[in-house]
Amino acid sequence: MIDQSGPDPMFEADIRLQVPEYTFELSFASLPYYLPKRLIDINGNLVDYCPELRTFMAYETTGTGETASFTRANGKRTRLYTVEEQDLTPFTEEGVVQVTAYNCGPAAALQVLDLLHLGGKKVLPVPSTSKELWYAYECCVDHQPTDVSPANQLHHELQEEVVYSDTHPPWLACYTNYTDRQVTMMEETGTTWLGTPEVQKMAEAINSFCEERVYSSCDLSSQREADFHTLQKITLANLQKGYPLIFMVNVRSLKSYRATDTEKLVRHYITAIGYRKHKTDIHKDVLTVLDPNYTPGKRGKYTVTLEELLYSMTQAGLDRNGNVVYADIPLR
DSSP, X not given: OEEOOOOOTTEEEEEEEOOOOOOOOOOTTTGGGGOOSOEEOTTSOEEEEETTTTEEEEEEOSOOOSSSSOOOGGGSOEEEEEOOGGGOEEOOTTOOOOSSTTOHHHHHHHHHHHHXXXXXXXXXXXXXXXXXXXXXXXGBTTSOTTOOSGGGBTTOTTSSSOOOOSSSOTTSOSEEEEEEHHHHHHHHHTOBTTBOOOHHHXXXXXXXXXXXXXEEEEOOOTTXXXXXXXXXXXXXXXXHTTOOEEEEEEGGGOGGGTOOOOSOOOEEEEEEEXXXXXXXXXXXXXXXXXXXXXXXXXXXXXXXXXXXXHHHHHHHHTTTTOSEEEEOOOOO
């Protein structure tokens, strides 16, 4: 599962975990958040969500584009048939996508488990469970999660005035039932609608489904030069032996989010799947990560330098019982 292609002239090593195409558990209740660039059914037809019918339809197509799941022949879609759930085969360049706005931790943990399984390691399957949940903190009008009445749901379809924001798509109520592996993992990681505060719980959750039980957590800081070397060593050792890592970061300081470093802190979990070691400057080492963000354009694979990453981790994770989840294995 490790791809070591010829390195760039400025890099002495290029180690990547492959992220192949594979299927994972889906339900139509949560599928919009898993929607990658395209879906295909068993007949090879491209599939898209039909907002009028609130279901998935196969369409006659002439190709695919970067910004849409299908292109329309002569400017309009030609419906073929309603797509059954078992017909869908999602692509996974985007990995596992979080089903709510606050459960990036469970989604990142599932990405690790899926990659471990694909790499041949003994991993127990994570079952899907069901639970009624708020989609986001902002969905609750008075920020009292025990009040689940329609009047307290900002985007509830029965409200007289429905004001949709970018919080979630209009076909999903603020408080609704979810059936997914992530619901199970949320219980394991201690995730609430305010996020996953304990990084060590992430390691424990991964271990509970792994035979090896080698995952642990630690605190690393850009304020200590030695931590750059520690982060490099554990990341290289983990990826070389097929173990993805998880970092807790502040997205307000990540270039991939087009964010600027501000006093605002937005914690988020991302999974490391690749590393390029620079020949002369450790700060310029480049990591490839898989982001479970529910927002299209922010989720999926992107790169971040070691300097940018560790600075963002420092903002997010100091004094919070860790900001990195890694396999505690021999470094040599």
